[in-house]
Amino acid sequence: MSEKGKNKENNLKKFDLQERFIDYAVRIINVSEQLPETKAGKHIASQILRSGTSPAPNYGEAQSAESKADFIHKLKVALKELRETEVWLKIIVRTKLIQPSTKLSPLLQETDELISILFKSIDTAKKKTE
Secondary structure, eight states: OOHHHHHHHHHHHHHHHHHHHHHHHHHHHHHHHHSOSSHHHHHHHHHHHHHHHSHHHHHHHHHTOSSHHHHHHHHHHHHHHHHHHHHHHHHHHHHTSSSSGGGGHHHHHHHHHHHHHHHHHHHHHHHHHO
16 A cells, blocks of 8 residues: 555544544433433533543544654543543443433443553554654
């Protein structure tokens, strides 16, 4: 594959992942809207909105990072927020705030996949700086 073809393929992968993070944020917003108007529901909605919508813009910022260290840092922030979101999703499932809780299984799966992708990306970027 030519160098131009490789660059186009890399840009497509980045774009697809950015779109995936945006879709994830939309799904989190939808979950927050389904939570009950109770004290717990409002608290969890606020927390999951913050953590679950944060990875998309953080990933976007990483694409324009000023250095490799800045890139890694922004990916780590996105990873931290994804892990927090995963905990909130598990709390929602265990407290049965959204029924049936199996509705959240695909979102939990996507969370795990995005965590794995970011973890691997951070690991790869670190190895390139060594």
